[in-house]
Amino acid sequence: MRAYFSVFRMRLKMELQYRGAMIGGIICQMFFGIVLVALYHALYESKGQALPIEQVSTYVWLQQAFFRMMVATDPDLNDKIKNGSISYDLCRPVNLYWFYYIRIAAQKLMGSLMRGIPMMIVAFLLPKGWGMSLPASIPGLCSGLVALFLGLLCMCALENITMAFTMRTLDPRGMQSLLGLLMVTLSGNLLPLTLFPDSWQKVITMLPYAQLLDASIRLYSGEYPVSDLPVVLLRQAGWAIVLILLGIWMWESNRKKMIIQGG
Amino acid sequence: MLNTIHLYIRSMGMLLKSHLQYPASFFMQTLAQLVMEGGEMLAVILVIDRFENLKQWSGANLFFFFGLMSVSFYITEFFGRGITGNFPSMVRNGQLDTLLLRPRNVLTQVLCSGVDPRRISCIAVGVTAMIMGSNMSDVSWSFLKVLALIESVLMSCMLILGLFMIEGIFCIHSVKSVELVNALTYGGRSACQYPIDIYPRPLKILFSVVAPFAMTMHVPAAYILGKPLYGWPTWTVFVTPLSGIAVLFVMSMLFNKGIRFYRSTGS
Secondary structure, three states, rough: OOOHHHHHHHHHHHHHHHHHHHHHHHHHHHHHHHHHHHHHHHHHOOOOOOOHHHHHHHHHHHHHHHHHHHOOOOOOHHHHHHOHHHHHHHHHHOOOOHHHHHHHHHHHHHHHHHHHHHHHHHHHOOOOOOOOHHHHHHOHHHHHHHHHHHHHHHHHHHHHHHHHHHHHOOHHHHHHHHHHHHHHHHHHOOOOOHHHHHHHHHOOOOOOHHHHHHHHHHHHHHHOOOOHHHHHHHHHHHHHHHHHEEEEEEEHHHHHOOOOHHH | OOHHHHHHHHHHHHHHHHHHHHHHHHHHHHHHHHHHHHHHHHHHHHHHHHHHOOOEEEEHHHHHHHHHHHHHHHHHHHHHHHHHHHHHHHHOOOOOOHHHOOOOHHHHHHHHHOHHHHHHHHHHHHHHHHHHHHHOOOOOOHHHHHHHHHHHHHHHHHHHHHHHHHHHHHHHHHHOOOOHHHHHHHHHHHHHHHHHOOOOHHHHHHHHHHOOHHHHHHHHHHHHHHOOOHHHHOOOHHHHHHHHHHHHHHHHHHHHHHHOOOOOOOO
8 A cells, every 4th residue: 555655645746847848848738729619609699508608608618627537648658668577567566457546546637737727717707708717616626626536536547448558559649549538528528518409418317437537517606406416426336436447357368468668 | 853853752652552551550540540539520510519600600611711721731740751740869879960961951851751641630630511511501613712722722731831941950959859849730720620710810810920820821711701800901811921031941940950059869
């Protein structure tokens, strides 16, 4: 247990080192946020919707703020699979799955907090309708944070599943970009899930990708009332368990017939 | 000049052949690209489904704008892979040193060093969107309109190549690739797949003057769709896209200046 804990701490510290890249990333992400909000304003001027524009802006900003949590991958592991040094990892007296799960969790957590908090502060300062609105209620905010934590668990599990595919195909490009696309589309980064056709939303909000950020954002903005909280959290926790079990199974079967590249 | 073009075509041919040596992998990746670009288009379709119009632009018009952006952007990534993708890593691992020793312009060699044929599927999606858009908006094609379209795509490619060069120039100085420049390139793609006149003034200025996507794409596209942008006269349709080649020219000058300050990372 202590080994995992120190891996977590080390990765947190390491992610903190990249402050230069962070500022560039924040500005870039802010820019994307502004463009999207401007687009939705123009669209709303053409045809108003039942969903208030403030909620759409809040959705966009929260998605941008936690973008890093969604897309951060472990470059070391990719390299290790490619050049065969993953064999050293197989010798470690730790469970490989959880070793990398903890690493990616630390990376995603620190990376997104470092970028997300400054971004949210700026987004709050933008004029009304363009920036982020306050949470619907205090319980809404708290439950949103709990949901965000469960979402992080799901995200790391998904990341490890992607890695399991990479171990099998040895080339990260094909599968990773396919799964990455599913992620940005179905998690609401490309277009807020709240703007998908209403009949689609019923299905999409059940999928694992909606558990990552969408559930948390909807709790925050009051789209899901606090009374729905048990259902939402149960759904998230259920997916987290399923995805982790699937990942462990995939890693375990990969470990037995791992191809070590090298020469 | 002729020699350079010959060189470029030769290396493109060789690189394409080498990519096709692994047909299964190539096929998979092309498919992945197709799905990815399809996802982008799905977002546009869903937006149109919910909002129907975007100010004066109908849904069909929006498909045309989206298609024009995809075609130009991915043609650039197809043929300009050396600049858009490989260059930062070339600087980081010192590969650029070898280029400096050869008796040809560095920029030419960088351009000759990469091609990305997987983008063909993205281009196909873009073309489909453009055909859909023009059919649904009942565009009556004339010689002038075809000319405007060709010029627009060509100049947009030059513009995008020029913008990607900014990253290269920064890269020479700071070794690390600069995420910030993505705001202009990929940000420009996201923003300008919708017509410029829907955006607030600061964004309008940014994409008309600094990164003139509006000049190379939206002015001609609006003319083709029969709704001239800002009511500008027809001759502007053929003049404003030239800003694309202007950006490319300025950036290649800066690039050639910048390369003199290049310090190898060694190893």
